[in-house]
Amino acid sequence: MALLAVDLCQLVIPRIIKWAVDGLRNHTIDGSQLRNYAALIMLLALAVAVLRFLWRYLILGFSRLLEQDIRDALFHHLLSLDSAFYQRRGPGQLIALATNDLTSVQMACGMGLIAAIDALLMSFAAISCMAYIDPRLTLLAVLPFPLLAVTTRFLASRLHRHFKRVQEQFSLITEEARGAINNIRLLKIYTREAAQCAQFDIIGRSYIKHSLKVAKIQGILFPASGFIANISLLIIVFFGGRMVISGAISIGGFVAFISYLFMLTWPMMALGWVSNLFQRGLTSLARIQEVMDERPVLRPVIAAGRKIGQPDIISFHHLTFTYPGQNRPRLKDITLDIRPGLLGIVGRTGSGKSTLCALLARLYPVERGQFFINKLDVNDIDLNSCRRLLSFVPQSAVLFSTTIAGNIAFGAPETTREDIEAAAEAAAIHDEIMAFPHGYETEIGERGVRLSGGQQQRIALARALLLRAPILLIDDALAAVDAEAEDRIMAHILAYAEENMVIMVTNRLSPLRRARQIAVLDNGRLTALGRHRELIAASEIYREIYAHQESGNNNTNNTENTGLQNSTAHTSNLTRQSYAA
Ligand SMILES: Nc1ncnc2c1ncn2[C@@H]1O[C@H](COP(=O)(O)OP(=O)(O)O)[C@@H](O)[C@H]1O
Ligand SMILES: [Mg+2]
Numbered sequence: 001m002a003l004l005a006v007d008l009c010q011l012v013i014p015r016i017i018k019w020a021v022d023g024l025r026n027h028t029i030d031g032s033q034l035r036n037y038a039a040l041i042m043l044l045a046l047a048v049a050v051l052r053f054l055w056r057y058l059i060l061g062f063s064r065l066l067e068q069d070i071r072d073a074l075f076h077h078l079l080s081l082d083s084a085f086y087q088r089r090g091p092g093q094l095i096a097l098a099t100n101d102l103t104s105v106q107m108a109c110g111m112g113l114i115a116a117i118d119a120l121l122m123s124f125a126a127i128s129c130m131a132y133i134d135p136r137l138t139l140l141a142v143l144p145f146p147l148l149a150v151t152t153r154f155l156a157s158r159l160h161r162h163f164k165r166v167q168e169q170f171s172l173i174t175e176e177a178r179g180a181i182n183n184i185r186l187l188k189i190y191t192r193e194a195a196q197c198a199q200f201d202i203i204g205r206s207y208i209k210h211s212l213k214v215a216k217i218q219g220i221l222f223p224a225s226g227f228i229a230n231i232s233l234l235i236i237v238f239f240g241g242r243m244v245i246s247g248a249i250s251i252g253g254f255v256a257f258i259s260y261l262f263m264l265t266w267p268m269m270a271l272g273w274v275s276n277l278f279q280r281g282l283t284s285l286a287r288i289q290e291v292m293d294e295r296p297v298l299r300p301v302i303a304a305g306r307k308i309g310q311p312d313i314i315s316f317h318h319l320t321f322t323y324p325g326q327n328r329p330r331l332k333d334i335t336l337d338i339r340p341g342l343l344g345i346v347g348r349t350g351s352g353k354s355t356l357c358a359l360l361a362r363l364y365p366v367e368r369g370q371f372f373i374n375k376l377d378v379n380d381i382d383l384n385s386c387r388r389l390l391s392f393v394p395q396s397a398v399l400f401s402t403t404i405a406g407n408i409a410f411g412a413p414e415t416t417r418e419d420i421e422a423a424a425e426a427a428a429i430h431d432e433i434m435a436f437p438h439g440y441e442t443e444i445g446e447r448g449v450r451l452s453g454g455q456q457q458r459i460a461l462a463r464a465l466l467l468r469a470p471i472l473l474i475d476d477a478l479a480a481v482d483a484e485a486e487d488r489i490m491a492h493i494l495a496y497a498e499e500n501m502v503i504m505v506t507n508r509l510s511p512l513r514r515a516r517q518i519a520v521l522d523n524g525r526l527t528a529l530g531r532h533r534e535l536i537a538a539s540e541i542y543r544e545i546y547a548h549q550e551s552g553n554n555n556t557n558n559t560e561n562t563g564l565q566n567s568t569a570h571t572s573n574l575t576r577q578s579y580a581a
Contacts, residue, residue: 006051007121009044011129014259016041022252056114063110070288071102077292083363084297084324097291100167101284108281116274119267126260126267133253137240141232141261145268148228152272155221160280162213169207176203229265236261297324297365298383307385310470311373311501314338314360319370321359330355332524342497344512345505346545347521353505354395356521357475360503361392391469393477395505397453397460401445404433408440408462419466426492427462428485429455453480461489471501478506486511509546518542 020037023029029037078094130138180187180196187196240257243249249257315338321331331352345353358364359371362383371378378386391411399407408423409415420440424430432455436442442449451459457480464472472493478486490511493502497516504511512518513532520528520539528539535542 004121006048006055007118007125009048009051010122010263011125013041013044014129014256014263016044017259018250018252018256020252021255022250025251059114060110063106063113066109067102067106070105071098074098074102074288074292077294080296081294082296082298083358084365085294087324089291094291097288100164101287104277104280104284105288108278112274112277112281115270116278119270119274123264123267123271126263130257130260133257134240134243134249137236137243137249137257140235140239141257142264143235144228144231145264148225148265148268149272151224151228152221152269153276154272155217155224156273156276157279159214159217159221160276162210162217165210166207166214169203169210172203173200173207176200225265225269229261232261232264233258298362308373308376308381308389311389312339313372313374314471314501315372315375317370317372319359319366321355321364321366323355324364330524331359334526336519336526336529338501338503339516340497340499340501341516342494342502342504342512342514344515344518345503345521346507346509346512346518346542348541348545350523351521352524353521354475355524357392357394357473357503357505360471360473361390362386389469390471390473391464391467392473393461393464393475395475395477397456397477399444399451399456399459401443401447403438403441403443404436404459405440407444407459408466410463411467415466420462423462423466424459426465426489427458428481428488429458429462454482454485457481458485458489465492465496469500471503472496474502474504474506476505476507478511479508483510507545507549509542509549 016037020029020034023033074097127138127142130141176199180200187193236258240249240254244251244254316334316336319331319334320329322329334356345356347353359366362378366378368377368379373381373386373389400410405417405420408420412419417440421430424433424440433440433442436449444451457477461474461477464474474493478489481489486508493504493511494514496502504515506512509532515531517529518532518535519526520535520542522541528535528542530538536546
């Protein structure tokens with residue numbers, strides 16, 4: 001409604017001008033009447049402005065609300081998807097979906113809709129008014145306009161293509177700078193500064209190249225459309241002028257006609273621009289929909305999903321596992337029973353230890369009949385109740401940029417300070433935390449204190465210990481912890497293992513001396529199972545790891561590794577993982 005009113009007011013203005021001009025020419029109006037006309041125009045212009053504001057506000061507001069709804073739905077959905085999905089879709093892609101694609105949907109529903117309605121109504125109304133003055137002249141005048149719409153559309157789509165490149169290049173620049181600054185020490189040690197600068201310069205140049213293209217198209221757009229509009233003007237002046245001379249139309253009509261023509265220029269450009277906007281919006285919507293149609297492979301709650309209590313036995317029965325989308329199995333024919341007590345898992349890098357941990361944490365789907373908890377197939381157990389049985393310390397410590405207490409209490413935010421301190425004590429980190437300026441309230445990460453690799457690992461351990469889950473799973477997460485702290489931690493873990501299951505992946509054998517069982521993995525297969533002494537006698541791989549470690553001990557290679565590891569751990573876990581793999 002507001003929209004109609006706006007266009008109506010807008011269209012009346014040239015009519016008034018017509019009256020005024022015709023009146024002036026025929027000397028039928030005086031100064032006060034002219035003032036009245038002026039006042040009327042002023043009033044109408046004001047009404048146009050207010051109404052235009054109103055309906056724009058309504059549509060833009062609506063498009064923002066819509067954007068918010070889609071964003072929330074997308075985020076909610078993303079969190080429900082599992083590792084199999086994230087294995088296929090990188091973070092960059094998903095971020096683009098939540099930013100660029102969402103923006104183009106919002107643009108189509110907001111500015112696109114506004115411009116489309118505005119342009120259609122305006123051009124329809126303007127053309128009708130022109131036709132009212134003189135139909136033939138109208139036909140001649142609008143002849144070049146389809147050309148204008150097509151040109152704008154063409155330029156707009158090119159503009160968008162280059163603009164997208166510019167954005168991509170810009171994120172490359174940011175990424176490059178971030179990488180260099182984060183890894184400044186590595187850069188200096190390998191004396192790569194000059195090479196890095198050169199690399200940065202190349203990316204910067206390509207950014208400028210694309211920006212210049214954008215500038216060029218932006219530069220062409222308005223002159224080109226202005227030129228086409230002027231062709232129309234030419235037609236009108238030529239033919240319309242002759243009609244005025246011959247008296248077919250009045251001078252006022254002629255002037256009004258030209259005003260209508262100028263009103264048409266923008267809608268015609270808008271049509272080209274809008275069709276491009278809509279097309280982009282639709283493609284983006286399709287991309288978002290594609291992700292929304294994804295279903296988690298692991299169903300969080302199976303209808304008949306059983307809840308599970310204290311686990312007494314976990315069994316793998318000829319377990320074979322292939323990562324989604326790959327064809328080579330990474331675990332082969334593993335048969336193993338796990339009972340309360342400490343189970344060690346050792347093996348060379350790449351032998352499948354972390355993969356086994358991921359399966360225990362139910363991060364990937366497993367076939368039926370291969371993995372049981374308390375004799376129940378895991379596929380029949382409610383996923384969340386299954387995960388709550390377990391606290392998992394992954395191979396690389398992931399810490400958030402918040403306080404130390406916040407990091408430890410991540411899995412149980414309601415917990416008391418005593419419990420947090422007890423967990424830190426058990427992870428042999430309490431004294432070091434107390435030595436920080438703000439104790440447990442010390443901020444860590446980008447804007448807080450930097451922690452050594454060993455400190456990070458022990459905080460991650462404390463986070464898991466706090467949960468007191470019946471299954472504690474530690475994936476080689478103490479590699480940077482020094483021997484003395486490790487002894488203290490092991491004392492706690494052994495006590496804990498008397499009533500619970502503790503599964504510990506490590507390549508340091510000393511903590512496993514008192515393990516109930518040690519499993520040796522090699523190339524995805526379980527090659528030996530037994531206690532330390534038995535394995536020394538029976539397993540060649542175990543002996544090899546043992547020998548390697550003994551020599552390492554003598555070189556004191558085993559102590560805490562601060563330095564570089566420390567600087568990378570917060571920011572790029574990806575890098576660390578790819579190193580580990
Ligand atoms: N998310 C993954 N997707 C595909 N392959 C993987 C993934 N994680 C590990 N792998 C592969 O599985 C094998 C076993 O890796 P992993 O379980 O991490 O070994 P470990 O922890 O014993 O060093 C390696 O060959 C590795 O490349
Ligand atoms: Mg591993």
